[in-house]
Amino acid sequence: MSELHGPERLIINQLFDHGVFTRTITPAMPQSNIDAIQALQRPNVQKKINTFMHDLLGIGPENYQENLLFLFGLNQLNEDEVHVLLATLKAVINLPELQGRDRVVSVSTLIRLVHSEVIDLDEQIIYKLINEIFVERFALLVRDAPEYPVSEQVQEVEEYWDISPDFVYVAQCIVLHLQTSVSRLHLTELQRVNRVLLAHRFISSKTTPHLWSYLQANKNTIAQQWSQLQRFDLECGDDYALLLDRQRQPSTSKPFVIAVKIARSLGAGVPVEQLNRLIQRMIRQMFPDHSISISLVKQALFDYSLAVKQDGFITPTAIAQRFAVHIDEEDG
Amino acid sequence: MIISKNRGAKIIAVKISVGLKKLLLASNLGLNANHPLAGWNILTILYHDGTRGGEPITLNFLLQRYNLEYLDTDHSESPISDSVLKKILVTLSEQAQLIEVLPRKIRVRMQNGTYHVQHSYVYRITSSGIEYINMMQKVVDAESTVTANITRINEYCQLVEVLARGQLNSQTTKLYNSFQNMITAYEDVMKGMHKLDEDLDELANNLAFNHGSQIAQHLQEMLQQQALPAFNQLLNQGRLIQNLNNSATFSNDVAQSQQGSDDLDTAHAIYDTNKMMLRTQRTSRYVQRKLAQLNESFDPSSTAIDNSLDTVYLLFHTIHHAVDLLSEEYDYVQNQTVDIQQLTAQIDKLLMNYRSLSIAAPIPRHLAQDREELDSADLLDAGTMGPVKYVANARTKQSMTVQDNPELAGDGDMDSHMQDGLIEFQELVMTDEVHGIVDHDLEFKSTIARDEVARLYSATGYDHYDSFAPFGRAVKHVRAVNSGVINLHCVGEQFNVRLPSGFTIDLTEEN
Numbered sequence: 001m002s003e004l005h006g007p008e009r010l011i012i013n014q015l016f017d018h019g020v021f022t023r024t025i026t027p028a029m030p031q032s033n034i035d036a037i038q039a040l041q042r043p044n045v046q047k048k049i050n051t052f053m054h055d056l057l058g059i060g061p062e063n064y065q066e067n068l069l070f071l072f073g074l075n076q077l078n079e080d081e082v083h084v085l086l087a088t089l090k091a092v093i094n095l096p097e098l099q100g101r102d103r104v105v106s107v108s109t110l111i112r113l114v115h116s117e118v119i120d121l122d123e124q125i126i127y128k129l130i131n132e133i134f135v136e137r138f139a140l141l142v143r144d145a146p147e148y149p150v151s152e153q154v155q156e157v158e159e160y161w162d163i164s165p166d167f168v169y170v171a172q173c174i175v176l177h178l179q180t181s182v183s184r185l186h187l188t189e190l191q192r193v194n195r196v197l198l199a200h201r202f203i204s205s206k207t208t209p210h211l212w213s214y215l216q217a218n219k220n221t222i223a224q225q226w227s228q229l230q231r232f233d234l235e236c237g238d239d240y241a242l243l244l245d246r247q248r249q250p251s252t253s254k255p256f257v258i259a260v261k262i263a264r265s266l267g268a269g270v271p272v273e274q275l276n277r278l279i280q281r282m283i284r285q286m287f288p289d290h291s292i293s294i295s296l297v298k299q300a301l302f303d304y305s306l307a308v309k310q311d312g313f314i315t316p317t318a319i320a321q322r323f324a325v326h327i328d329e330e331d332g
Numbered sequence: 333m334i335i336s337k338n339r340g341a342k343i344i345a346v347k348i349s350v351g352l353k354k355l356l357l358a359s360n361l362g363l364n365a366n367h368p369l370a371g372w373n374i375l376t377i378l379y380h381d382g383t384r385g386g387e388p389i390t391l392n393f394l395l396q397r398y399n400l401e402y403l404d405t406d407h408s409e410s411p412i413s414d415s416v417l418k419k420i421l422v423t424l425s426e427q428a429q430l431i432e433v434l435p436r437k438i439r440v441r442m443q444n445g446t447y448h449v450q451h452s453y454v455y456r457i458t459s460s461g462i463e464y465i466n467m468m469q470k471v472v473d474a475e476s477t478v479t480a481n482i483t484r485i486n487e488y489c490q491l492v493e494v495l496a497r498g499q500l501n502s503q504t505t506k507l508y509n510s511f512q513n514m515i516t517a518y519e520d521v522m523k524g525m526h527k528l529d530e531d532l533d534e535l536a537n538n539l540a541f542n543h544g545s546q547i548a549q550h551l552q553e554m555l556q557q558q559a560l561p562a563f564n565q566l567l568n569q570g571r572l573i574q575n576l577n578n579s580a581t582f583s584n585d586v587a588q589s590q591q592g593s594d595d596l597d598t599a600h601a602i603y604d605t606n607k608m609m610l611r612t613q614r615t616s617r618y619v620q621r622k623l624a625q626l627n628e629s630f631d632p633s634s635t636a637i638d639n640s641l642d643t644v645y646l647l648f649h650t651i652h653h654a655v656d657l658l659s660e661e662y663d664y665v666q667n668q669t670v671d672i673q674q675l676t677a678q679i680d681k682l683l684m685n686y687r688s689l690s691i692a693a694p695i696p697r698h699l700a701q702d703r704e705e706l707d708s709a710d711l712l713d714a715g716t717m718g719p720v721k722y723v724a725n726a727r728t729k730q731s732m733t734v735q736d737n738p739e740l741a742g743d744g745d746m747d748s749h750m751q752d753g754l755i756e757f758q759e760l761v762m763t764d765e766v767h768g769i770v771d772h773d774l775e776f777k778s779t780i781a782r783d784e785v786a787r788l789y790s791a792t793g794y795d796h797y798d799s800f801a802p803f804g805r806a807v808k809h810v811r812a813v814n815s816g817v818i819n820l821h822c823v824g825e826q827f828n829v830r831l832p833s834g835f836t837i838d839l840t841e842e843n
Contacts, residue, residue, distance in 0.1 A: 016695055073695055079686065079687050082686050083683070086679055086686055090676055090680070090683070093672055093676065117683070137694045168670045168675070169670060171679075175682065199695060199696070201699065233711055235711040236711065236713065244700065244702070244711075245698040245700055250700040258724075305699075319699075321719060322720060323720055324722065325722050326722070326723050327724045
């Protein structure tokens with residue numbers, strides 16, 4: 001297998017992060033992105049990306065005029081999310097703003113349009129979902145606001161979204177994706193393991209024993225495969241395996257540190273209703289002089305997959321033990 | 333001579349329509365704020381009531397008719413007085429020339445059965461007035477009557493050709509009528525084009541909203557197959573118009589024709605040659621003016637286009653604009669390889685059964701690479717490495733509150749302090765009226781004096797002393813002396829102000 005080059009890695013990593021890679025070059029784009037867009041016009045680059053992703057996961061990106069779409073995950077969006085996604089696609093492609101050079105839409109306008117389609121959700125939820133799907137996940141909408149002269153007093157700043165110039169193509173691509181029925185894939189064991197590694201935070205020996213044994217036996221191959229992206233390192237513990245992302249910064253926030261400590265103290269699990277008290281006690285014990293929100297700790301506990309909620313109990317996950325906390329009491 | 337008849341004859345007043353009323357209120361004919369509709373109503377009385385009653389329309393008659401029938405009940409208009417009405421009539425006749433005043437003899441029937449003859453002024457509506465009344469009505473109805481249609485353009489063209497061929501002679505009014513028709517046809521065409529221009533602007537918006545390639549195509553066809561040929565046809569008439577304009581006899585012929593054998597003008601009937609001559613001359617000038625105007629409309633020079641109210645190139649501009657618009661739309665459709673309408677339809681279909689669709693949730697963000705060892709082989713046996721240590725810093729940030737602010741010095745009584753300060757300054761620093769020296773540590777009771785001394789030290793760094801004025805005195809000279817560090821202390825304070833050296837000071841003498 002030939003090595004992946006910079007542009008190819010960039011494209012694949014962006015597909016993992018955002019699910020889309022679009023072809024229009026904008027003035028604000030970094031050079032590496034422009035290089036990647038230009039590289040994608042070469043068939044051998046497209047082929048290489050496809051081959052790599054198929055080898056790794058069993059599926060590749062969908063291509064609509066050099067706009068790539070990669071909708072991969074083992075979990076599915078819920079009904080409301082799908083509804084808002086489709087309604088937003090429809091509303092945006094029919095916006096008159098999309099025709100001119102001015103590709104900006106006021107947030108309230110778009111939400112109102114989507115709301116007229118998705119009547120059973122209120123506008124705040126719609127805003128949250130559009131934000132999750134189109135701003136954070138696909139990055140097809142970018143937050144914007146009018147630039148006012150400093151002296152001018154503005155009571156209310158209206159929010160806007162910049163619409164990606166490739167929005168229509170991605171919309172078409174998503175629609176085509178939804179129209180094609182999914183044929184059953186024949187996956188190798190290797191691909192199965194990789195899919196779980198990518199779609200979940202970790203693989204545990206307890207929850208997926210058969211994948212675990214395969215992974216144990218082939219961890220060098222798997223690690224080598226992922227290393228080509230120069231992003232993910234496979235870490236294999238005694239009872240867990242996970243991908244570590246070099247593009248992220250380790251968290252040093254207090255809620256995270258408390259969450260680690262909580263997770264390690266959960267033992268075989270505690271009833272859900274005791275969790276708040278536990279967190280409160282831990283905060284007082286670790287940071288007596290600080291006021292730390294319980295909900296932030298709880299959020300960190302689940303966001304970092306340190307614990308799971310199951311049958312009314314909070315149980316620590318396999319990766320809880322890979323973290324340790326040392327408290328620096330020193331005043332300085 | 334007109335004979336006054338019984339005033340009891342019932343004449344029905346004319347109601348003004350709402351749209352017309354608004355227009356008239358806005359234009360205020362007659363220039364009277366209290367009776368904004370007076371001008372219009374007088375015209376109506378003269379035009380309408382005057383022809384039916386057979387009664388001489390004197391000031392008195394107008395006054396009565398007006399106050400009886402024409403007061404504006406919507407705006408509770410009060411009855412008009414004869415002096416006000418007179419003013420309005422003067423405006424109408426002398427300024428607007430919509431009516432004319434003629435002195436007439438009137439026979440009045442007396443109670444004794446005889447007639448008495450008296451002189452009076454009667455009012456009559458002029459041709460302009462009649463045109464005004466009709467025109468205003470048209471303005472209100474324009475939205476439905478002004479249209480751009482190809483037939484009207486054709487009519488115009490035919491009329492021009494008929495006139496240019498010179499087949500019509502001045503024996504009958506046919507020539508005059510044709511000319512008149514040609515002029516109105518041209519005006520209609522231009523009015524229609526103005527409207528088309530406005531409409532296209534609106535259409536541009538619609539196109540933008542609907543991406544309507546079908547509408548665009550239809551419009552394209554209309555412009556290509558009908559509007560453009562019509563434009564060419566109009567343009568071809570330019571030469572004929574020019575010929576007519578240059579013709580020495582044409583305007584005269586038309587004027588003659590106006591009084592052709594079938595003319596109904598009363599002057600014609602009684603062979604009032606003076607009046608007929610006057611009329612011929614007037615008509616001839618009118619024809620010339622109209623032709624010149626028309627000719628200017630076809631003049632392709634830029635000044636003519638700028639100066640002419642209705643240039644035929646306006647029509648071209650309108651068509652050109654529409655074609656531009658359509659090509660933009662065409663470009664957009666070409667650029668857009670995705671058919672929005674089709675895509676929307678597809679999304680609509682998906683929306684119908686969105687509950688059964690599955691879309692993958694986003695890939696979660698993986699944990700950050702937090703191992704310091706970057707040897708990937710080691711990571712595969714992480715069990716031997718032990719957990720990653722995270723250090724929690726328990727330091728508390730000192731946060732400041734209002735209580736941490738230093739105490740503020742009280743304002744106190746500045747004036748007496750100032751006086752104390754001055755005295756102390758004189759005692760400690762000044763050796764005489766204009767000279768002073770600081771060469772040893774000083775103990776102050778007044779902060780004001782201390783501050784002045786500290787401030788004066790900074791003057792040693794300057795050659796200009798305009799900014800320094802200890803107790804309002806102008807400074808002549810300040811020079812540092814080599815005395816070592818000087819401490820200034822004020823009673824009750826726990827700190828010293830330390831100056832790097834002492835200084836001498838010369839103040840300007842007061843006069």
